[in-house]
Amino acid sequence: MAIVQFTKSRIAGIACTLPRQVVSTAEVAAALGADTRRIKAMTGIAQRRIAPPEMCASDLCADAASRLIVDLDWDPHSIDALVFVTQTPDYILPATACILQQRLGLPTTCACFDVNMGCSGYVYGLWIASSLVESGLNRVLLLVGDTSTRIVSDQDRSVAFLFGDSGSATALERGNAITTFVLGTDGGGAENLIIRAGQARQRMTPELCARVEMEGGNIRSPQELYMNGSEVMAFTLREVPPLFEQLLEHSGTQREQIDAVVMHQANQFLLDNLARKIGIEPSRVPSTVENCGNTSCASVAVTISSLLREQISQKTLKLAMMGFGVGWSWAGCIGDVGPIKAPPVNSLD
Amino acid sequence: MITQNQLHHDLEEMLELDADTIKGNENLDEIAWDSMTVVMFIAMADQKYSVAVSPAKLADAKTVSDLHTLISNPA
Numbered sequence: 001m002a003i004v005q006f007t008k009s010r011i012a013g014i015a016c017t018l019p020r021q022v023v024s025t026a027e028v029a030a031a032l033g034a035d036t037r038r039i040k041a042m043t044g045i046a047q048r049r050i051a052p053p054e055m056c057a058s059d060l061c062a063d064a065a066s067r068l069i070v071d072l073d074w075d076p077h078s079i080d081a082l083v084f085v086t087q088t089p090d091y092i093l094p095a096t097a098c099i100l101q102q103r104l105g106l107p108t109t110c111a112c113f114d115v116n117m118g119c120s121g122y123v124y125g126l127w128i129a130s131s132l133v134e135s136g137l138n139r140v141l142l143l144v145g146d147t148s149t150r151i152v153s154d155q156d157r158s159v160a161f162l163f164g165d166s167g168s169a170t171a172l173e174r175g176n177a178i179t180t181f182v183l184g185t186d187g188g189g190a191e192n193l194i195i196r197a198g199q200a201r202q203r204m205t206p207e208l209c210a211r212v213e214m215e216g217g218n219i220r221s222p223q224e225l226y227m228n229g230s231e232v233m234a235f236t237l238r239e240v241p242p243l244f245e246q247l248l249e250h251s252g253t254q255r256e257q258i259d260a261v262v263m264h265q266a267n268q269f270l271l272d273n274l275a276r277k278i279g280i281e282p283s284r285v286p287s288t289v290e291n292c293g294n295t296s297c298a299s300v301a302v303t304i305s306s307l308l309r310e311q312i313s314q315k316t317l318k319l320a321m322m323g324f325g326v327g328w329s330w331a332g333c334i335g336d337v338g339p340i341k342a343p344p345v346n347s348l349d
Numbered sequence: 350m351i352t353q354n355q356l357h358h359d360l361e362e363m364l365e366l367d368a369d370t371i372k373g374n375e376n377l378d379e380i381a382w383d384s385m386t387v388v389m390f391i392a393m394a395d396q397k398y399s400v401a402v403s404p405a406k407l408a409d410a411k412t413v414s415d416l417h418t419l420i421s422n423p424a
Contacts, residue, residue, distance in 0.1 A: 038385070039385075042385055042388075042389070157384075158384055216383070216384055228404070229384055229385075229387070229388045230384070230387045230388050230391055230404035230407060230408070231404045233388045233391045233392060233404075234391055234401065234402070234403070234404050237391070237392070237395050237401070238401060269388070269389070269392065273392045273395070273396070276396065277395075
């Protein structure tokens with residue numbers, strides 16, 4: 001079982017960067033002839049940040065990391081590892097983490113690697129980065145970000161309204177925070193959130209670049225994201241409440257002790273249903289869905305940076321964080337976080 | 350046991366329809382059934398009836414009556 005408690009590491013800082021460019025739900029709905037009110041009522045999304053074509057997730061993460069390193073007054077040469085969690089890397093190879101090592105001025109003695117995870121990616125990344133510190137490294141940078149808008153069809157109503165782009169940087173170092181992690185996987189759900197073409201299983205051909213009409217009139221190509229929304233909802237209602245219960249049990253935490261449950265920001269309808277299912281009132285389930293949409297793997301960090309920044313800069317918060325989705329994959333943690341460096345969210349042109 | 354009337358009332362509320370609009374013999378495409386309402390129905394069944402609806406079985410439902418059968422025999 002992937003259940004573990006760490007005691008020798010801590011989060012030192014979290015920073016996030018979003019593209020400056022905004023697109024509203026009303027604009028997209030108008031283009032698709034959809035009902036804006038209904039979509040906003042369901043998803044809770046009013047607008048999202050969209051990266052321009054030349055901007056990658058690594059650019060957003062590099063901006064966040066550069067600012068965080070300065071705020072922490074860390075010597076880049078004191079950083080022993082960089083973990084980059086993304087599903088939109090710069091290239092198939094090399095690992096984008098290697099490029100980020102040079103870009104951020106990290107030493108060549110630094111271990112750097114990419115992790116391909118989506119909705120559960122931030123908590124997965126925290127688990128990996130914390131493990132590295134617990135294993136003896138001094139300082140680790142965890143960069144988590146996606147430009148999901150690059151991999152969805154704007155003619156596919158099941159996904160066209162949902163995703164926003166973002167990048168985050170989280171700094172971890174030796175400390176004595178107690179953090180409990182629970183992780184899980186069910187590859188039986190792989191078909192429900194998938195990009196079929198473009199890698200080894202189905203190499204890209206000119207024919208596969210063409211968009212075609214699929215279920216429900218949605219138009220996309222095999223190199224763009226397919227999402228089965230009803231399966232996502234059923235999976236989430238099935239797996240996330242037990243994940244939360246396991247976290248409470250293994251950390252010895254009572255619901256009322258938790259300051260905030262920061263969940264993957266899939267959409268507001270799903271967040272509201274999960275809050276109800278896990279027995280936490282909505283005021284302790286922060287949401288950045290309205291202005292950022294579903295920011296994929298970085299959504300937990302974006303929500304902490306956007307909504308908990310002032311509190312967590314000044315005091316310790318008991319946070320539960322949970323990510324769940326593509327895979328199926330899920331991961332949660334409960335621990336004390338703060339005071340940490342948490343600079344304001346930056347917008348990148 | 351969830352009654353047909355209860356289901357009709359809950360569907361009317363979910364779909365923002367006037368009361369007593371749904372009689373039970375409607376085809377789902379007559380009540381603006383789409384991918385969004387499918388997701389809403391799964392959440393509603395979970396919340397109101399404590400039933401985990403199978404998305405695959407739900408995809409096969411053609412009528413309001415089929416929905417009642419589904420939530421009455423979810424396994």
